Amino acid sequence: MTAQELIQVLLFFGVLICMTPLLGNYMYKVFSGEKHFMSYVLGWLEKLTYKFSGIQADEESNWKSYTFGLLLFNFIGFVFLFLMQRIQSFLPLNPAHLPNVSWQLSFNTAISFMTNTNWQSYAGETTLSYFVQMTGLAVQNFVSAASGIAVLLALVRGLSRKTTEKIGNFWTDLTRTTVYILLPLSVLFAIVLVGQGVVQNFKPYESIHTLSGAQQIIPMGPAASQIAIKQLGTNGGGFFNANSAHPFENPTPFSNFLEMLFLLLIPAALTYTYGKMVGSIRQGWTIFSVMLILLIAGLCISLYAEYSANPVFGHLRLMEGKETRFGIVNSVLWSTSTTAASNGSVNAMQDSLTPIAGMIAMINLMLGEIIFGGVGSGLYGMVVFIIITVFIAGLMVGRTPEYLGKKIEAFEVQMAIIAILLPNVVIQLFSAWASVSSFGLSGLNNAGPHGLSEILYAYSSAAGNNGSAFAGLNANTVFYNLTLGFGMLIGRFGVIIPVMAIAGSMGTKKTTPMSAGTFRTDNGLFIGLLIAVILIIGGLTHFPAISLGPLVEHLLMNAGMTF
C-alpha cells in the first residue's frame, strides 16, 4: 500500500467522523420536532403531506398500531411495485420497449426494494423502464429507508420515556425523515454526481458507431437521482447492472469518495442522534466506536488479503472485477463499507475478491448488518445486541440487567433472541437447501468452495437486507427469486416486529436512577464486551459454513489450486 492509498482511507474515516455529530445533531432536531433551518424552507411540504393524507401530527400511538401502520404502508408499496413491473410495457417512459417483468422476478424485486435490500436478480438497463425505476424503485428507496428510521425512533422513545404506552406517530416519523433528511440531501448529492458525469435524462438509448466502427448501444436514463438515494438510504440497487462500477453510475474517484461516504453517513450520524435522544451523547459514541472498530478490523484484513501475492496469479495486482480509476484500495474500502452498512451497492465485483476479502464481506452480512448497518435498521439491530450483552453481563455479576435505567427482563431477552435468530435461520437453512438441490446448484458460476460461497453470500445478503451479491450466481430463477424473496421478508420484519415489541414493553417501564452499582454501558469495558458478544454469536452460528466456503478456498488458493 502506498502513502497516497493510505491517505484516501484516512480521509474517508476523518470526514465520516466529522460529519457524524453535524448531521446527527440536525437529525435530532428533525425527529424531536424542534425548529431548525430546514423547517423554514420545507415546513410547508411537511404540512402539505399531513393535510393531503389526513394525518394528525401530534397524535401518538402504542407499539401495535405503530407497527400495523408500518406493515400496511410497506405492503401497499409492495403491491404497487409488483403490479407496476407486471404492466411495465403499457406504462410511459420506456424508450427501450422493455417487456413486462415475469411474476417471480417482480415478486423478488418488489420485496427487495420494499425491505431496503435492493437485491437485484435483474440487470437494470435491460429489464426495467425509466418509469419503473424512478416511480417504483426510487420511491421505495426513500420510504423503506424512512421506515427503518421510524422503527429506530419508536425504539428510542420506548427506551427514553417512562411508564407510557405511546411511542410516537409512524406517519410523522416517516414524513419528517423523507422531507427534511432524505429529500434535500438527495437533491444536493444528485446534482454533484451529475457534475462528475452521472447521466440524468429521459432520452432513448443512444446507438453509436465506435471509433473502430462497431455498433454500441449506450443506455441512458434518470440515473443520478436514483443513485443519490440508493447510497443515502443504504438501499444499494444500481440503475445499471454493474452498479457503482458502471462509469455512468460512478464516473470519477471523487464521485466514488462521495458515494462511499454517503452510504455510511446516515447510519453513522444516527448513533449521535441516538445518544442525544436517550440523554447521553456518550452512549451514542460508544455504539459508534463499536461499529468503527469492527469496520476497520474487517477493512485491514481485507486489504491485507488483496495486497498479498498468491501462487495462482503471482505478483499481479488483483484487478479482476475492479475498475482502473478506483484501484484496489477504493474497491476494498467500498466492499467492506457496503457490506457493513446494509447498502449493497458495489464498485467492484464481490465475486472476484480474494477469498478472505470476500469472507469479510460475508461476515459483515452475517453479523446481522449492525456495523453501521442500514439506516435505522443497523442501530436497532445493534440495540438488540446491547440487550443481549447487558443480559449476559447481568448474569455474570448477579444483578438484574439494566440498560439506560430500565430493567431488561425475560420478555425483552426473548424478543432480542428472536430478532437475532430469525435472519440466521434463513441463512443456514436456505443455503443448505440450495447447496444440495439441483435448482440451487444450477445457478453457480464458480466451481469448488467458491460455489458454496456464492450461495452463502446470496442468503446472507437477503437475510441481512444488504443486496450485494457474488453476482456470478444466476439468481433469476423461480427457486432463487422465491427463496431469496422470503429470506428478505424474514430478515426485515422478523427483526422489526420483535424490536417494536421491545420498544412497547420498555416504554411502560419505570426508570431507576443510576447508582454506584449500575453496570455502565458507555465505557471501554462495555465496548469490549459488546464486540465479543457480536463476534461470538456470529462466529458460533456461521463458522462451520464459512470454513467450508471462503476459508478452505483461501487455503487451496495458497496451495495453487484452481477448479
Added chain:
Amino acid sequence: MKTVLISLKIFLFFTLLTGIVYPLLVTGIAQFVFPAKANGSFVVKGDKITGSELIGQQFNSPAYFSSRPSAVSYNPLPSGGSNYGLTNLKLKKFVDSCKIQFISFNHLDRMAGIPSEMVFMSASGLDPHISPEAALMQLGRIIKARNFNAAQEQKLRQCIRELTEAPQFLCLGEERINVLLLNLATDKIQ
C-alpha cells in the same frame, strides 16, 4: 380503516414527491447546469457521436491503443464483470492467454511485467481507462502500425503525458488514461 386510507394517501403523495417531482427537479437542474454530462459525456468526431468519454470501447486494430479485456466485450447491454473467483480455472486460463497475447501483439520481451489491468476484466466491462504504463507499453506497436517518424512519436508521447489523469485532487483514485480520447488524439497526429 382510517389507517388504510392514510397509508394509501401518503403512499400516493410520496410517489408523486419522490418518484416524479424529485427526479424531474434534478433533471431540470442537471440539464441546465451540466447539459453535456447529464446526457452522457458524448464525444463528437466530425458531426457524428463516436462514443462516450465514460464508456470504454473495444479496439482490435494494432494502430489503436487497446482497452482492458471485458467480460461483455464492451457491449453495455448489460454491463458487468466476469464474476470469476480467483480459484476459477477459467480465470487462470484467461489471464494466461491475455498475457501471451499482450506480449506478442506488442512485440514485448517474454518476461516483461504487464500492468495487471490489461489481463484482468473490469467490474463494469466498460472501463474507459488503462494505466499510463499500459499505454506506454503499446507505444512501439502503434508507431510501427502507423509508420510514425521521430517527430510524430514525440507528439504521441506528448499526447500520453497530456491525457494522463492524475489522482483527483492529488489524492483520490488512481493515475489513468482514457483510451478513447487517447486514440482520437492519436488519429489527429499528422
